[in-house]
Amino acid sequence: MTVLLKPQKLVDAKVREFSMLIDGKWVEGIEAGTIERVAPGHGVTVSRYKAATKDDAVKAIAAARKAFDHGLWPRMTASERSNILLKAADMIAARADELAYLDAIEAGKPITQVQGEIAGAADIWRYAAALARDLHGESYNTLSEGTLGVVLREAVGVVSIITPWNFPFLIVSQKLPFALAAGCTAVVKPSELTSGSTLVLGEILMEAGVPAGVVNILAGTGAAVGATMTGHPDVDMVSFTGSTGIGRLTMENASKTLKKVSLELGGKNPQIVFPDADLDAFVDAAVFGAYFNAGECCNAGSRLILHRDIADDVTTRVAALSQKVKVGDPLDPSTQVGAIITPQHLEKVQGYVSAAAGSGANVALGGSHIDFGFGQYMAPTILSGVKPEMAVAREEVFGPVLSVLTFETAEDAVRIANSVDYGLSASVWSRDFDTCLTIGRKVRAGTIWMNTFMDGAAELPFGGYRQSGLGRELGRHAVEDYTETKTLNMHIGARTGWWMPR
Secondary structure, three states, X not given: OOEEEOOOOOOOOOOEEEOEEEOOEEEOOOOOEEEEEEXXXXXXXXXXXXXXXXXXXXXXXXXXXXHHHHOOHHHOOHHHHHHHHHHHHHHHHHOHHXXXXXXXXXXXXXXXXXXXXXXXXXXXXXXXXXXXXXXXXXXXXXXXXXXXXXXXXXXXXXXXEEOOOOOHHHHHOOOHHHHHHHOOEEEEEOOOOOOHHHHHHXXXXXXXXXXXXXXXXXXXXXXXXXXXXXXXXXOOEEEEEOOHHHHHHHHHHHHOOOOEEEEEOOOOOEEEEOOOOOHHHHHHHHHHHHHHHHHOOOOOOOEEEEEOOOHHHHHHHHHHXXXXXXXXXXXXXXXXXOXXXXXXXXXXXXXXXXXXXXXXXXXXXXXOEEOOOOOOEEOOEEEEOOOOOOHHHHOOOOOOEEEEEEEOOHHHHHHHHOOOOEEOEEEEEOOOHHHHHHHHHHOOOXXXXXXXXXXXXXXXXXXXXXXXXXXXXXXXXXXXXXXEEEEEEEEOOOOOXXXXXX
16 A cells, blocks of 8 residues: 555645746736645645736846846856856755745645755756856867957847746756856746746845846746747747647747747656666666656656566566555655646546556556545556557656556667657666667667666756757756857958959
8 A cells, every 4th residue: 555644734824925026126917917826735825926917028028138138147257147146056055945845835746855956956056157157169270371260159148938837946947047157138937836936036036146137037827928938029049848739839939030949848758677687776766767756757767668577576566665655745754755736637647547547558556546635646556568559658647657568679678668759868777788878879868877767967968859859958068058159250461352363
C-alpha cells in the first residue's frame, strides 16, 4: 500500500494578495480584475493576483521597450549588471522559506523538494552573474592587410518570458537572469495558477537595484496576456516553457513579426535498462524519475524500456519500492509526492490510465485518485505490458504514471526510444560503458544520462530535439541566446574598386 500523509486543513490560511509590476510600480491593472488560486493540496484559496489584460501587457511591453531603448540597464558595464544579479541571488537565498512555501502551496509540490529548487535557483542566478562578465565577441585580423573584422554580441532587446506552473521559481530562474546578464529588458508572465513566487521575485529585483521598466511581471491567462506578449512588434524575442501544443501556437504567433524564439516543451523520456545494469541503483532512479513532482515534469522518466530477460523482476521491484513512496500534504517535510495541479488535470491523467488498461495494458500498481476529502491526489501508478503504439507510451501524461515496455536487442531499444515525437532526455543503464556510449549516441535527445537519472547543473545545457523544443537553456552559452551578433568590417587605407585604379 502507498504511504499516505493526510493533509492538514488550512482553516486559518492567510490569502496572499499580489499586484502586477509595470515600469517599477505595483499597480492594480487597467480593469482591476482578480485571479484566485485554490491550493491543489488543501482546497482553500491561498493567493489572489491582479489579473492582467491585453492593455496591461501592452503597457508592460512599452515600459520594457523604453527601458531598453533609453534606459541605463543595457548601457551599464557587465560588472555592474553582474553585481546586481549577485545581490538578487543573495536575496533569493534570504527569502527562500517564503518562496518555497508559495510554490508548495500554489502548485501542490512537496515543501522539501521546493526548498532544494529555490537553492538551485539562487545558484543559477550566481552563474548567470558570472556569465555577464564573460560575454564577448570575436576579432579577425587575418582577413587581409587592410581589413579588420570585429564581431560584437549585443542584447537582443525586449524579451517576453512565459513560464509554466510545474516549477514556478526554478524555470523563471533558467531564463530571466541570463536575459538580464545580456542587457535585455523583459516582460514576464508566470502561469496564472502559480504566480506568487515570481511576483515576489519582482520585489527582490527592485530592491537589488534593477531599474524601473527592466523587469515587468504580469499574472494573467495566455489568451489575455500571452498572445500579446508573443505577437507584439515591440518584442524582440520570446522564451517559452510549456506544453508542445501551446509552444506551436507561440511560435506561430511570434512568426508574424519574425521574432527570435526559444522553446522548452514536452518530453516522453525513456530509461533503457540492460541485464548487466546495477539494478538496485536503477530501481531507485526509476521510482524517483516517475514520481518526482508527481510526474508533472517534462523530464519525467515515464517510459521504462527493459530488456525482456529482466522485465518481470525489475517491474516487481519497482512496484515494491513505489509502495513506500509517501503521498500527501505538500507542507509535510516527509512528503515525496504532493497534489495534482487541478481537478481537470487529474481527470486527464486518469483518462490515460483507463485507456491503456482498455487497450490491454496491466495496471500493476495504483491507477486511481486518493480521496483525502479535499485537494486532488493520485496514487503512484505502474502500467506493464504497454505497447509502443499506445497513447500512454507516446504522449506526455504529466502525472505519476510509469509505463513499462520491453526489448530484446539494442537496436530494438533505440527504435522504441526514438519512436515518439519528443527528444528531451533519456537514460541508459549498463555496467558496459561501450553499451552506454553506443546507445547514448543513437538516441535522439538533448540530454542522455548514463547510470543515473535527472541529474543536472547550471553549467550543463538543457533542451531537446524535435517537438521537445528549440534552443538550449543553462550552460556557458545561455547568455548568448539573448544576443544578436553584429559584424564590423573595417577597411584601412585607400579604397579600391570598380571605378578606382588598383
